[in-house]
Amino acid sequence: MLKSMRSILSSLLTHKIKLLSLVLFLTTTTEVASSFSNKTDRLALHSFRELIAEDPLGSLSSWNNSLELCEWHGVTCSRKHQRVVVLDLRGKLLSGILSPFLGNLSFLRSLYLQNNRFQGKIPLELSRLFRLQHLNFSSNSLQGEIPTNLSNSLSIISLSYNDLVGKIPADSFGSLSNLTYLDLFSNNLIGGIPPSLGNLSLLQIVDFGTNSLTGNIPHSIGRLSKLDYFGVGSTKLSGTVPPKLYNISTLRQLIISNNLLTGNLPQDIGLTLPNLILFSVGDSQIWGPFPVSLSNASKMRTLDLSSSNLSGPVPFDLGRMMKDLKWVTLGGNNLGSGDASDLKFIDSLTNCSKLETLGFNENGFGGVLPNSIANLSSHLNSLVAGRNQLAGNIPVGISTLVNLAALGLEENLFSGDIPFEIGKLRNLELVSFGKNKLSGPIPESIGNLTRIFEIHLDGNNFNGTIPSSIENIRGLQTLDLSHNFFTGRIPKIVGLFSTLTFMYLAHNSFIGVLPLEIGKLNNLQELDVSENKLSGRIPSILGNCLKLEGLFLEGNTFHGSIPPSFSSLKGIESLDLSRNNLSGQIPENLVALVLLKKLNLSFNNFVGEVPLQGVFGNMSMISLVGNKGLCGGIAEMQLPACPMSIKKGNRLGFKIIVPIACIIPCLSLMLLFVVFLRKRKQKNKSLTLPVIGDDFLRVALPERVMEIVDSRMLLEEPTEAENDAQNERVRPAKISECLVSLMRIGIACSAESPDKRMNIKDVIIGLMTIKEVFLGVGIHGRRQMRMRLTGEATKSATRGIDSTEDA
Numbered sequence: 001m002l003k004s005m006r007s008i009l010s011s012l013l014t015h016k017i018k019l020l021s022l023v024l025f026l027t028t029t030t031e032v033a034s035s036f037s038n039k040t041d042r043l044a045l046h047s048f049r050e051l052i053a054e055d056p057l058g059s060l061s062s063w064n065n066s067l068e069l070c071e072w073h074g075v076t077c078s079r080k081h082q083r084v085v086v087l088d089l090r091g092k093l094l095s096g097i098l099s100p101f102l103g104n105l106s107f108l109r110s111l112y113l114q115n116n117r118f119q120g121k122i123p124l125e126l127s128r129l130f131r132l133q134h135l136n137f138s139s140n141s142l143q144g145e146i147p148t149n150l151s152n153s154l155s156i157i158s159l160s161y162n163d164l165v166g167k168i169p170a171d172s173f174g175s176l177s178n179l180t181y182l183d184l185f186s187n188n189l190i191g192g193i194p195p196s197l198g199n200l201s202l203l204q205i206v207d208f209g210t211n212s213l214t215g216n217i218p219h220s221i222g223r224l225s226k227l228d229y230f231g232v233g234s235t236k237l238s239g240t241v242p243p244k245l246y247n248i249s250t251l252r253q254l255i256i257s258n259n260l261l262t263g264n265l266p267q268d269i270g271l272t273l274p275n276l277i278l279f280s281v282g283d284s285q286i287w288g289p290f291p292v293s294l295s296n297a298s299k300m301r302t303l304d305l306s307s308s309n310l311s312g313p314v315p316f317d318l319g320r321m322m323k324d325l326k327w328v329t330l331g332g333n334n335l336g337s338g339d340a341s342d343l344k345f346i347d348s349l350t351n352c353s354k355l356e357t358l359g360f361n362e363n364g365f366g367g368v369l370p371n372s373i374a375n376l377s378s379h380l381n382s383l384v385a386g387r388n389q390l391a392g393n394i395p396v397g398i399s400t401l402v403n404l405a406a407l408g409l410e411e412n413l414f415s416g417d418i419p420f421e422i423g424k425l426r427n428l429e430l431v432s433f434g435k436n437k438l439s440g441p442i443p444e445s446i447g448n449l450t451r452i453f454e455i456h457l458d459g460n461n462f463n464g465t466i467p468s469s470i471e472n473i474r475g476l477q478t479l480d481l482s483h484n485f486f487t488g489r490i491p492k493i494v495g496l497f498s499t500l501t502f503m504y505l506a507h508n509s510f511i512g513v514l515p516l517e518i519g520k521l522n523n524l525q526e527l528d529v530s531e532n533k534l535s536g537r538i539p540s541i542l543g544n545c546l547k548l549e550g551l552f553l554e555g556n557t558f559h560g561s562i563p564p565s566f567s568s569l570k571g572i573e574s575l576d577l578s579r580n581n582l583s584g585q586i587p588e589n590l591v592a593l594v595l596l597k598k599l600n601l602s603f604n605n606f607v608g609e610v611p612l613q614g615v616f617g618n619m620s621m622i623s624l625v626g627n628k629g630l631c632g633g634i635a636e637m638q639l640p641a642c643p644m645s646i647k648k649g650n651r652l653g654f655k656i657i658v659p660i661a662c663i664i665p666c667l668s669l670m671l672l673f674v675v676f677l678r679k680r681k682q683k684n685k686s687l688t689l690p691v692i693g694d695d696f697l698r699v700a701l702p703e704r705v706m707e708i709v710d711s712r713m714l715l716e717e718p719t720e721a722e723n724d725a726q727n728e729r730v731r732p733a734k735i736s737e738c739l740v741s742l743m744r745i746g747i748a749c750s751a752e753s754p755d756k757r758m759n760i761k762d763v764i765i766g767l768m769t770i771k772e773v774f775l776g777v778g779i780h781g782r783r784q785m786r787m788r789l790t791g792e793a794t795k796s797a798t799r800g801i802d803s804t805e806d807a
């Protein structure tokens, strides 16, 4: 009994203990659970922070242990559980990679990391964030694919401006039933637009633009009845635009430009899409007549219908109701019919007081520019009307458009003068009047247009001279006056246009010389003054225009030789000097212009040997016809062989800058030799050295040996002592050989780095040897001489004497 009582008691007691321990256990587990979660968030954020390489704004400085997690900058916690629900570090310029631990922030609803510099992949672990609603990673440098299985709670996914690849994950995106905002603009995504997106009935913003997506726009997209923005511009999409897309009346912005999409624009589009503010179909194959109803889309701000295949007239009342219109581009279609009323729609655009851009170029518009153009918005900054059949004068009223920066009227039938009032358009930057029938002079008032950087007046009937006021246009980059009747000189003030890149003055009647000031144009890439009446020498200073790629001087009366300085034009691709009165030898150093693809020297008076290398090695790149005195060259040229002497002298193609310190002793030694040479050759003054100036040191010695040497010396009659047939041929060769050797020494002295220069002892030995050779040691002396001339520079120079390959 007692025993039983005890046992009951004991069992009760154990029960109680069990109960107690259970309670105890329960309390500890709940405590553990809570602190565990707390720790998880903390661990996750620590890991996130650890992988941030740079925090230039110090945005994470508050992320330390002395502050509660929930007080950290950018962190918001839920009140109840003290768990992280928002992580917002947008625009902090953070770089690094995204920690997979972010997937442990299991209460997270919003993750805003846009406008940072995160790299690497989007962690797959983010798919564990089943409460996530807002995800914005725009404007980072994220790579890899878009993770699948993202939370079905998501309403915003913004991944634009990253480097994401792969496909849009069809299966998982198709089930994001709460998605309203899907922005994948500007990534490298491929594949198609998943048709399942048509199920996401809450979608309002969809942007897939600037990706490499292919395939069609799925018809299911037409079911998105809340769509506000749909962008598929600059993709590789093809096929027909689903007509239902044009029926989503909520659409405000529709961008289907720049891809292979086709289909016609429904005539009632302005009624079915009455809320359009931005409509862009440019650069696609959309076709059909211009929809008259578009005028009813009265909220329109940006209308881009350019480079499509639209036809027919533009409705006269296009702009009547579009009070907010800023941008209209209709260029590159088949609009208009060459009719006088074609541009009547411009009258209606005078209602659009915010209009900034108006383009209707490359169409079939006829008639004249209406005077109403003067009443267009004063905000207008681009008026682009080129390549139509517009006739009549340029209306004076155009001068009221004081904010105009670009004015394009090229390739029309405009006639008459450029109105003097154009000088009022002080914001003009680009004037394109080429290929019209305009005439008269360039008005002096052009000098008031100081912001211009491009002027195209080519292919008109302009005459008169280049007005001096043009000197005020200091930022000029392109000046095209070609194919007109301009006269007078090319003014020296062109030297002021330090930014000038393209200067085309071809096919006019310019006279006088090429002003030396052109040498100041160190940005010049193309200079075309062909087919004028220019004369004088080609200025050597053109060699300063180091960026020249094309130089066209043909069809003038330039004389003299090709300046040796042309060897500095390392970027030159086309050089045309044909049909002038140029003479002298073809500078050997032109072979070093490796980019030269077209060289036309035809119909001049060039003489001497045609080099073999570089551009001269390819018949299709060069024209030399009509020069009677040329010899040598590659076999295909079928020129006569050159006499020995010319060959030797001409082989000196070295491009070495001569340091003053070395060249002066070398030159004095040479002068000694010259005196010696002169004594032997009484008859004529045989060797001349140009005045030593800066220019000479830079270019003359290596490149003008044959100019230094009076050529008569080489062809001179033999003295009595050498008066036999054999010597008559050998002599000039010997003299030339000595000169060449002499120059070798000079050049060896002039190597750019001092350790490559010859030492003075070797110089003297060399000179002595040359003397011996000249005095009759003869051809054997050459080897001896060569042996003594040691050193790298000399070796390569010596190789140049023997081998025709190298020069």
Ligand SMILES: *[C@@H]1O[C@H](CO)[C@@H](O)[C@H](O)[C@H]1NC(C)=O
Binding pocket: 034, 035, 038, 068, 069, 081, 082
């Ligand atoms: C963990 O959460 C509790 C509230 O549940 C909070 O009082 C505590 O400060 C948190 N601990 C840490 C380390 O954040």
Ligand SMILES: *[C@@H]1O[C@H](CO)[C@@H](O)[C@H](O)[C@H]1NC(C)=O
Binding pocket: 061, 062, 063, 064, 065, 066, 067
């Ligand atoms: C932690 O951050 C807070 C807020 O930025 C700062 O005031 C505090 O000095 C920091 N503490 C430590 C130890 O860095």
Ligand SMILES: *[C@@H]1O[C@H](CO)[C@@H](O)[C@H](O)[C@H]1NC(C)=O
Binding pocket: 040, 043, 044, 100, 101, 103, 104, 125
């Ligand atoms: C959090 O996530 C990481 C990586 O995804 C994982 O290794 C870790 O075990 C997770 N749990 C905790 C409590 O941090």
Ligand SMILES: *[C@@H]1O[C@H](CO)[C@@H](O)[C@H](O)[C@H]1NC(C)=O
Binding pocket: 114, 115, 136, 137, 138, 139, 156, 158, 181
């Ligand atoms: C996402 O971030 C980008 C970049 O700052 C911003 O333009 C866009 O409006 C954001 N999207 C949402 C839905 O907040």
Ligand SMILES: *[C@@H]1O[C@H](CO)[C@@H](O)[C@H](O)[C@H]1NC(C)=O
Binding pocket: 148, 149, 171, 172
């Ligand atoms: C993620 O998605 C893939 C298919 O895309 C599926 O096989 C997998 O089971 C999903 N994982 C989770 C955790 O939902």
Ligand SMILES: *[C@@H]1O[C@H](CO)[C@@H](O)[C@H](O)[C@H]1NC(C)=O
Binding pocket: 152, 153, 154, 177, 178
């Ligand atoms: C979608 O949003 C509604 C309303 O906010 C919400 O009740 C529902 O749970 C959400 N659906 C999902 C899958 O998260």
Ligand SMILES: *[C@@H]1O[C@H](CO)[C@@H](O)[C@H](O)[C@H]1NC(C)=O
Binding pocket: 174, 195, 196, 197, 198, 199, 220
């Ligand atoms: C979603 O869309 C696809 C293709 O448009 C369709 O086959 C599927 O039945 C839809 N799913 C749901 C749940 O509506």
Ligand SMILES: *[C@@H]1O[C@H](CO)[C@@H](O)[C@H](O)[C@H]1NC(C)=O
Binding pocket: 243, 244, 247
């Ligand atoms: C557009 O909507 C109208 C009226 O709701 C309807 O008659 C027409 O068939 C629809 N067009 C397309 C292509 O769905």
Ligand SMILES: *[C@@H]1O[C@H](CO)[C@@H](O)[C@H](O)[C@H]1NC(C)=O
Binding pocket: 285, 287, 288, 289, 309, 311
């Ligand atoms: C342009 O549209 C016309 C019909 O207006 C069509 O015949 C023609 O094939 C289209 N051209 C292109 C290149 O799409």
Ligand SMILES: *[C@@H]1O[C@H](CO)[C@@H](O)[C@H](O)[C@H]1NC(C)=O
Binding pocket: 271, 295, 296, 317
């Ligand atoms: C469309 O505009 C025209 C005139 O521009 C007007 O006569 C017509 O009533 C408008 N239609 C609608 C539906 O607003």
Ligand SMILES: *[C@@H]1O[C@H](CO)[C@@H](O)[C@H](O)[C@H]1NC(C)=O
Binding pocket: 420, 421, 422, 423, 424, 445, 448
């Ligand atoms: C251009 O400026 C000059 C003064 O430099 C002025 O006399 C002339 O009227 C101006 N012309 C125009 C059209 O603005």
Ligand SMILES: *[C@@H]1O[C@H](CO)[C@@H](O)[C@H](O)[C@H]1NC(C)=O
Binding pocket: 439, 440, 463, 464, 465
């Ligand atoms: C320019 O041409 C017109 C005829 O088109 C002529 O009257 C005028 O004298 C010419 N001016 C000059 C400077 O040649």
